Amino acid sequence: GAVVSQHPSWVICKSGTSVKIECRSLDFQATTMFWYRQFPKQSLMLMATSNEGSKATYEQGVEKDKFLINHASLTLSTLTVTSAHPEDSSFYICSARNLAVYNEQFFGPGTRLTVL
C-alpha cells in the first residue's frame, strides 16, 4: 500500500498559540486528503475533506476558522489549529487518496496535540 506521513508525531503548545500539522503522501499523488480527530477511547471523527487546489469542506460542527486546512500540492495538506485551547487537545489523523490509482484511502500515523 501507499505511505502517508504526518509531522510532528506529537506537539505540546501553550494556550493561545497556533499549531501546524503536516500530512504528506510519500509515494503517490493525493488528490484528496481527509482530516480526522480522535478523542481518547473514542472513534475517529471526520473533520474535513481537502481537495488539492480548492477549499476544504468541513463537517457539521467543525469550526473552519479554528481548524485551517490547506491542500496546496498533490502531496501535502496542512491542518493549523489556531488559538489553541486545552479542549483542542486530541489525536489528529490524516488520510489520503487518489481514486485513479487506489480505491481506498491511506492513513497517516497521527499527531498527538496537547495544549497546556
Added chain:
Amino acid sequence: AQSVTQLGSHVSVSEGALVLLRCNYSSSVPPYLFWYVQYPNQGLQLLLKYTSAATLVKGINGFEAEFKKSETSFHLTKPSAHMSDAAEYFCAVSRYSGGGADGLTFGKGTHLIIQP
C-alpha cells in the same frame, strides 16, 4: 445518516483461540463496510472491506468478515489468534455508497488482547 457500533471496547482471547470482534451498522443506503487495524504508533491499515460483491470477505493476516444484512452486522473473525494480532481494531462505514475512498464513519474501536 450512518453509524457503526462495536460491542466490547476490550476483547481478550488466548493464543490459538478464535477471535470474534463484533460490529453492527446503521445505514439508509446499501453500506460499504470496512475493518481497520491500528498498531501502536502506526496508521490505520485496511484489513478488509465489503463492497456488495460477496457477503463473506477475506482479508489480510487470516481475518475474514461476513456481511449479514438481516442482522445489520459485519463481525470480524480469525480462527486462531496470534500474539501479533494484539492491536486496536476499528469497524467503519463509508458515508456514501461509492466505496472506501470517501470520508468514513468509525466505531469506537476494540482493543484486542492476546493471552499467551
